[in-house]
Amino acid sequence: MPIARARRTAILLLLVLLAGVPALALAPAVPGAVRLAGLSLLWWYAAVVVPVVAAGVAVLVLARARA
């Protein structure tokens, strides 16, 4: 994939990940409040999944890029 397209795709993916936070918090039946191993699903997503996946994607794309 050309690097410019990879950057654009990564930005889109990051914004979709971020949009998942309000979706999880505001969805009917409040799935974000469900506890998983003691932690609520909203916090697993907002403080673990989004940060790790977003940083991982950014590292991969920036490491590949030459410009």
Add this chain to the structure above:
Amino acid sequence: MTSVRALGAWLTPALLAPLALRVATGHPEAAWLLPAALVAPLVALLRPPARARRDALMDTAAGVAVALLVAANVAVVADAARLVGAARWHGVVAAALLLAPAGLSALVRARAAPLLALAVGGLGAATLTVAVVHGAPPWTAWAELATRSAVRFPSGSPWVVGGQRMARTTTFTVVEGQRVTVLSENVYRVVESDTVPATVREWRLGPGETLALRPGDALTIPAGARVRFDAGRRVPGAPVSGVVWADASGDRAALVPAATGALVTLVLAALALVPGARGGRGAGAGPVMLLVAVLSAAAWGIYVAADAPDLTLGESPAAPLLALGMVVAGRAGLALGAGVALALALALAAGARALRDAAALPAAGWLAVTAVGAVLALVEPDAWRLLAWGLGLVATARAPALLAPPRTAAAATLDRLAGATGLGVFAALGLAGLAAPEAAGALGAWPAVVAAPLAAGLAALARPAGRVAARAVGKALRG
């Protein structure tokens, strides 16, 4: 620009300290702000590097925005000065004496990346130390706290042992009977809401006198007043229980406008403050540093809520970061607090240079901005509010520059008009938020959520593609 250096204007104490405080107090926005504080600058870093466009009006607005961001950082240092018994202005002067030369220094500019790496590494190491002393990782501490039936003063809390000074004027409503012992002469105000209309009482009390509060009473303690609470009682202003802290969603429908405002403002402000990074070897260091910094702030907030909820009393953003070490590790924690203070000072120095570059300020301009920021921090002590205004203003000022450069002189003029309109709307909403915060709501707190897209949208109309899109939208609406 390298990915680490590009983050200098973002990873400042003004962002990290209030973030940790919001997690500690179980603020409804905390779960939204955490990922936004990380994703927003990543989006900016992933843009292809480009030369910034300059415009006198927008650069001036960006300079004012940078003054607000400087003020937010100075306000955090001023709060820290209060913690160690000094006056606010001492902290303001100390912060200005660090920021002014750091923003002018060629050495700081050349070494901004290692400075920021040291700061984030220090914060990460301090968080690991707290985790080891606490004896559990943050997610276990979160789960334990989430089952607590009440958030009470720990028996060794400085608020119940010798009393503490309020960093700023604070009002809280007590949910159970509470006795407050006054340790410094001041005027204290109590609003009793069990009558209609509510009864307002004001007393000038001296050391040793007490205030007996009933459930529902709202007490206002002036900045600098020293008071002591009774051990084992609920922490005023803190969530009433661990369950409430963990599920701090509040009124979910009412939260949407504020949370949307925060997300939009953070993303657009990051695009204005964080330049696109060069790729290649070592470029992954920036995102990793961002991850460490934001997760450290989150973990720190969780440990404060679990071990020292009383540190959030008075909503000083510096207290959770600087005083947690003392609470969890006693005197040995002094070194931890000093380490965190040093890390924040390094981040502030690296941020000074990056903020100056973000507004393309000459040396004299930077000195003026630092002076204005110091005065603003004396007038408005709320670092989060100053940060929200600064981020919103810089997002609005730079919004037209997110589009392709205008090709004609007429288009450039329309660009300027679009930017000026956005700034006008920002100022109007911001002033409405100041004058009538309840009525203005989220638009007053996050004016950029309307102003920045408006400026970018009007600027788009100056481009052929924008006009085509506008005609298509108009046609679709008509028929």
